[in-house]
Amino acid sequence: MQIIESGCKSGKLTIINFDSSKTENNSQSKGLYHLWFDKGRLVATTNINLLSLIESQNLKQLELKEKIGEICSITEPIGLCLCCEGFLSKEKLQSIFQEQLEQVYRLFEVTSGSFKFEDIADNKDMPWQEMTGESMGAPEVALNGLRKLKNWEHLASALPEPNCILEQLVIRHEFKLEPLEFKLWKFADGITPLSKFAEVFNQPIAKVQKAAYCLIVAEQVEALPAFDFVPQKSLLTSKNQISPERELLSVGNQPAKNKPKVSNSFLGNLLSFLENI
Amino acid sequence: MEIFKIAIAGNVGSGKTTFIRSISEIEVVSTERRATDGVASLKKDTTVAMDFGKLTLNEEQALHIYGTPGQSRFDFMWEIVISKADAWIMLVDAHRPEDFRSCRYILKFMTQRFPTPMIIGLTHMDCEGAWGTEDVALALGYRNSVKRPLIVTVNPEEQKSVAQCLMTLLEQMLSPALTN
Secondary structure, three states: OHHHHHOOOOEEEEEEEOOHHHHOOOOOOOOEEEEEEEOOEEEEEOOOOHHHHHHOOOOOHHHHHHHHHHHOOOOOOHHHHHHHOOOOOHHHHHHHHHHHHHHHHHHHHOOOEEEEEEEOOOHHHOOHHHOOOOOEEHHHHHHHHHHOOOOOHHHHHHOOOOOOEEEEOOOOOOOOOOHHHHHHHHOOEEEEEHHHHHHHHOOOHHHHHHHHHHHHHOOOEEEEOOOOOOOOHHHOOOOOEOOHHHHHHOOOOOOHHHOOOOOHHHHHHHHHHHHOO | OEEEEEEEEEOOOOOHHHHHHHHOOOOOEOOEEEOOOHHHHOOOEEEOOOEEEEEEOOOOEEEEEEEOOOOHHHOHHHHHHHHOOOEEEEEEEOOOHHHHHHHHHHHHHHHHHOOOOEEEEEEOOOOOOOOOHHHHHHHOOOOOOOOOOOEEEOOOOOHHHHHHHHHHHHHHHHOHHHHO
């Protein structure tokens, strides 16, 4: 999800749930899920036919199909088209999209599976017939999915350690954080370990770890390894706001004091030596 | 004796030991032990302390290459190995996206703690399911293609490819913008 959002990607994310044959008995029995993204935002899932969802909103399918053929362009979200023509209200459209999202959130319960993302170059390949016109950013989808998760067993090894520290990745967030998430983000100073937050906030460490994980997945904070970490002053901004790219700018672009101790002539010799291998 | 020390870091199975073996003039001093945990599904043996390889240029100059363990439970060795290095290479297995998060973790730790010249080497690019360079870069947290370390493709099994990777690192260090 992070990569789709970071790369502003458009295309189809296919998820195969290896466990689904045991639990599903509908069209998803093969455990295949298709999520569609447009410029990093989730726009559709194609596992449940959009028209059937619209039909459940008191519109007859046959009548709908006729109308769609008459009024909607082939490269326009069907939902949006029907809304503009007065066949669906904005609220109904949002409620249908919410139903699609609920399917996606359930995917966070998958314990074993695989995924594949296929870029699409041409807009014509988007599933316009399944799109409501509504969308949600990939990090927010991930955040919501994780918040709804009741069993975290399969993610236990991914949770940040109690002595892990957090750094802010964003100055402000585009979506609402829950109180504990907000406090963790606000006080993520690159120094304080999660165990300390748990103590100060009077919360179980497991709850703090889960909230931190949600923030990490939603790209609001970055976790740093659990060492006796002393952040370098040059990498910190005055307000504890750290831009990962600025930090990483120092990589391979070192200030003079960090130059290796070896001479340039030695490096030149080594280069020539390697060229002759 | 002038010694240039390069550390090779990366996840389990990214090709660190193979990388060093391909270029070293000596039998690699390895601390591989039989893998007994989840790593066993990836490879029979795994590095538990460090690997060491060497290239002698002449009587006065040599290149030493150190490989870190890939497993996070030996991560205290990252610090020991990389803090002594003049430069380092992070190997990332491009066909194991499940490892990208921990690679990002290693990168974050090392680049903050040791601002030492480095490049990223993508391995297993010829394997099915390997991610492209740009996607791996995003997964490693580099949104801006200008503000990121150099990323090259390397085949740790091929001496020429390993040499080319090392040369890219050296060229980066020798470039005028960095040495002025």
